[in-house]
Amino acid sequence: MSDSSDKSLLILCRRAPGGSAQPRELLDIALTAAAFDCAPQLLFADDGVCQLLPGHDFTGLIEALPVYGIERVFVDAQALARRGIDPARLLLPATPLDAAEIADLLDAQQLLLGG
Amino acid sequence: MSPPLHIALLVEASPHSHRAATTALRFARAAVAAGQRLSRVFFFGDGVLAARPHAGEVADEPDPAAQWSALAAESDIDLVVCVAAAQRRGIDTAALAEGFRIGGLGQLIEAGIDADRLVSFGD
Helix, strand or coil: CCCHHHCCEEEEECCCCCCCCHHHHHHHHHHHHHHCCCCCEEEECHHHHHHHCCCCCCHHHHHHHHHHCCCCEEEEHHHHHHCCCCHHHCCCCCEEECHHHHHHHHHCCCEEEEC | CCCCCEEEEEECCCCCCCHHHHHHHHHHHHHHHCCCEEEEEEECHHHHHHHCCCCCCCCCCCCHHHHHHHHHHHHCCEEEEEHHHHHHCCCCCCCCCCCEEEECHHHHHHHHHHCCEEEEECC
């Protein structure tokens, strides 16, 4: 296998935690990528921002992301505002981004998964 | 002519519920036909349902497992099914359709790193 450190990976988490297995399975991809030293980044957007709130089935995993080496976690600030979510309530300190910053972040990636 | 592009696919959509699973198969065929190098297809989420042999298909409906099996046999494509996703969905991982093998998410990450393009098909 080639050197993993030279490819940037962003996982886009856009779905609410309770609707299907997809949100949890995407996080499994992120954890595996972290285990392979790929330094995955996460962006929570649309209904996916609700994964950062308490009260669903995998809150423990969300809180533990930094422990697994996933430290670059971003959240769509507009998606939070639209849903009336106070960033102080989030399970972990995700970096809020505006639309232009999100565009730059997506543009900078070599690998993009999720949706 | 430019050298072939090294492509890998991620299939997350159920072959029974979403058009995306069929689109993945058609994309794979087109990539091979165009002379590109398709090394691996990784089945994850509900996409793993494509690996069940003869998954209750009606006589005049296509059998997704058989279609993938045929393509893999012709073109030497590695069809990898995520073990955790398959077990969660009650798939007998010891009896996958021809050409499919069981694997783990590490093989998806590896494909993402090694391929020039990782193309995903979700619902």
